[in-house]
Amino acid sequence: MAKRNIYLETIPVEEAVDRAKAALDRISLLATETVPTHLAAGRVTAGPIYARCSSPTFHAAAMDGIAVRAEATFAAREDQPVSLSHGTGFVFVNTGNPLPEGMNAVIMIENVVQKDDITALIDAPAFPWQHVRRIGEDIVATELLISQFRQLMPCDIGALLSAGIYEVQVRERVRAVFLPTGDEVLDFKDRPEPQAGQVIESNSQVFMAYAASWGIDASYTPPVPDHEETLRQAVLDGLAAGNHAVIVGAGSSAGSKDYSKRVFESLGRVLVHGISVMPGKPTLVAVTDERSGHPGRLLVGAPGYPVSAVVCHEKILAPVLSWLMGATPPERATAEVVLARKTPSKPGMREALRLAAGRINERIVAAPLARGAGMITTMTRAQAVTYIPEESEGVDEGETITAELLVPLADLDRVLVHVGSHDNTIDLLANELMGLAEPLRLVSSHAGSMGGLNALKAGSALFAGAHLFDPETADFNFPFIARYLKGLDVTVVNLAIRHQGLIVARGNPLSILGVEDLAREDVLFINRQRGAGTRILLDHHLKTADISPRVVRGYDNEEFTHMAVAVNVLTGAASCGLGIFAAAKALDLDFVPLARERYDLVIPTAHMEDPRIVTLLATIRKEAVKTAINALGGYETDLTGQIMRPGMGLG
């Protein structure tokens, strides 16, 4: 059996960071270099910087007006103005002009009455040094201007140049290289078409984008194959190239092909194997010793799952590499948010929960997104991330938690929080709303139609997308609203009529043309799970066609999503299944329309005046949007934008 690593222990990220800092000597690791001041923003000073010149270097007018000798104005009163002559008594000055010899005050031009070309009248005394910037007011030559280990901000550059400092000694940038690994990963530079068992390498580029925001000098290599000696050589090459840190992507876990730990152990001392946060757990941290040829450098094994890697970047690499350089690690603004759905969490592990968040009335409501470590799109769709603490067993619905914001706080006022059934028309709307001069961000938590109604009831969604068919009344959504949203006044607006149909193999080799064909002996069906709207629709159509479920081969084989149904068809595990057009299109399968259903937006009537909802509805009603929905295929827009009433069915 292949040899596997085991985790010795997992430790909190803070302790992992502390161990790395304690094992690294940041003073000797990074050299210093001289750079022109005007190119030094973001760099960290290597030593204290003292002002060379004062600023101003002279007494300067601080206002546009006239320079005077204050004592000559002391007698001035409103009813007894003092008259001054140009040249001897006053001189015109603009802001920044040096104060003429003998003058010690400036009177603003607005407060000067010009009697004639050479005479000015002053009706109030000026006090000495009024509106004058005196020499050294801002900067005194020789004084400490900037301390050591300061990351230079834009205004620092201004202060340094003003003080006549034209070049500065700064610490080197931290150099770090990212080595993606894995036999199954394809170099994105080859623009590959991935086959089963292959994935496109992207973690290196997420790292590169993060690294740019940290201000480090980052690089990456093509994927390194799963071979211990090859990986060791790649790490040695990274060190030999002068990198202060080598980050190995994937291979830090406990699989039989995870060589990072053994490689790190052969080149130095492993400080951390496993951090108590999910995603992110299989993070390795080590420091090199003499065996590497370059002792005292940092080695990090970043997990392979994209969200795990992100947690490793944000919680381990950002603080450690920033500290190495002497820079301030980036910090996210936080906000108190109300969790929209009960979320259990494993005690003993901190958990990064991605959140779709937006303001609803006075609260910021946050709906948890999917939790898989492999789902990078949960990061692209999230507005916030919260960390459920180690000691917690989870967070209750309605509980207030602190979340790190991925977007500016003000943006949350311009978010439309949608909870409900996912549909591509919602994505289309989201794209449309981002194109407005003042964009609105439509964010979705995919909780199904019933989940959406529940969210409305809990006040944790601005609106819900639903396509609930009631066979009793042959109506959509209203019977369910009447049952589950008692006491909540809602307005229902149709977004589109959606086609469900039989997803069949390309070219429809079995010529499946309708629900009748499901009774055929050569047709193997794949069903959706009990309770799914699509299954209710199927049962309705079988009943109408007078076909017993028992004669449908495969009726008891269940899948949970449209895509999974389509995959069964793609792989030949089934001849057909019921699903939406988009699922067939995604896998390039054929589609036989079977049933039409209404996909409606259910909006609490109290929100109908909310400017975001007003904009949403105006957008839905645009002709261009209807055209775009029709272009998707599998939709009709006859009812789009119209307010629905109970009993309307399909209009």
Added chain:
Amino acid sequence: MAKRNIYLETIPVEEAVDRAKAALDRISLLATETVPTHLAAGRVTAGPIYARCSSPTFHAAAMDGIAVRAEATFAAREDQPVSLSHGTGFVFVNTGNPLPEGMNAVIMIENVVQKDDITALIDAPAFPWQHVRRIGEDIVATELLISQFRQLMPCDIGALLSAGIYEVQVRERVRAVFLPTGDEVLDFKDRPEPQAGQVIESNSQVFMAYAASWGIDASYTPPVPDHEETLRQAVLDGLAAGNHAVIVGAGSSAGSKDYSKRVFESLGRVLVHGISVMPGKPTLVAVTDERSGHPGRLLVGAPGYPVSAVVCHEKILAPVLSWLMGATPPERATAEVVLARKTPSKPGMREALRLAAGRINERIVAAPLARGAGMITTMTRAQAVTYIPEESEGVDEGETITAELLVPLADLDRVLVHVGSHDNTIDLLANELMGLAEPLRLVSSHAGSMGGLNALKAGSALFAGAHLFDPETADFNFPFIARYLKGLDVTVVNLAIRHQGLIVARGNPLSILGVEDLAREDVLFINRQRGAGTRILLDHHLKTADISPRVVRGYDNEEFTHMAVAVNVLTGAASCGLGIFAAAKALDLDFVPLARERYDLVIPTAHMEDPRIVTLLATIRKEAVKTAINALGGYETDLTGQIMRPGMGLG
């Protein structure tokens, strides 16, 4: 008389931004371009992006372990394990491996008992699709992945590459050029030595550093002279070079050489002349028309004072240029802070107040820094900025206000808030503390010795620097502590003994050797203001030497700072004045030591266990620090780091 501009009205920054947005057509102004996905972080999408591939493209193991057919494990119980054979019953998989044909679940390796090389025992049933990432779990081919007008974040790059998107259509970067103006400004690239009436141009580089943080494509020119036609041509050149925005530095005010407004009026429509915020008021915003040859572009007149320019950058340029590109303007985290000193403010104008801020007990205390628009060092020294609203007449001491943070919130826990007399040894300490492995930031509000004691009383400083001499007792600080800090237990630690002396012209041409020489007829003295510690010291020495102030020529001529005294000597307005060595050194003047005084740190005893104070005192007591203080000149370190007692005087 020279022609001057007048402000028509000042408007709030929000309205100025809205006017600019309303006058610009961002869709037509910026073209789109194609860039490789891996270089697109920070760019803004020009249109929606749909997934090309699904991710994963196959059912994949989500854990390291064995792949099984779930149905084969349903009977497994702890006391009745199910035995599976390698190959047909199970297959080893690592995370990411495709699920073998016929398998539909993964069991984690930790939960597998390996009976022998080919047999695995399972003691709990696996459910179908357990630990399996199913095809399209993250990304479904054809679905909307990223909407239009999205600024791509690091994780977006990962999502795009994972979906097989290797290049993206993005909006051009905004191009903006900064034209510094002014006959008196020197091009920093010439590494000039400024003379009276000259300043080193630096605003262009502060703009460049800001622009880098906005992600725009920025450039700048050498200073443009104060000449209307030359400025017009420079603006036209900036437009012809393809810039979407031309920013003219300085020249936007109402001085006779402020040509920006007239130039902008000749090339387009002025939208804003004057914003109701200080610093920053003389900001101009215009949009070009056909006369410029490039209609629909943005012209901004940024004020010349450095802090005014910063306010213009942050409050006008950042939001408008970000909006043009479709990006999110940078947003600062905010915090509630307690103001340490009453600060009146002019109603009708918002005022940007720079703050030295740090945590003291449970509060973040913020001491206002100097308010001059010309003082760029107030920005380098600040940890926070608050905006006093237009309708306010100021903020009271102890009032809680919201401030924008210039440093991460966590850094405020590592700030030592010092209020009191300024001294170069405090700067030296500040530099030393930044060099620690976990740096401490010593921030100072220069409020004088008495101001420092008041701050301790109000609980708004961690410690205070004081050098208060009491002629009655010939003791330092304690008599004042007894009088003004009744009931507050403080510990007094000496930082250094400081020399005050006579600042005289270089070479000491009048051979001024002591206080006796102040009675000479050929010596013209410059005094400090009534109440200044230095003046009290002078009076004491005059009295001791039995010299009447009446015989000291210039005794009634007052200055307010050591530097101002030194400037009088430098310019020949006085032959000598009393001040510290550093002031003489800054202007390269000679110094005749006259008096020694104790510069002490007054620390509330309750803070003595605070880790920051512990570190501060440990640092003061380092030999290297004493050596560095001595190297400054003008100091003695015999008492440095020692706890002072009443009546000790100079030891």
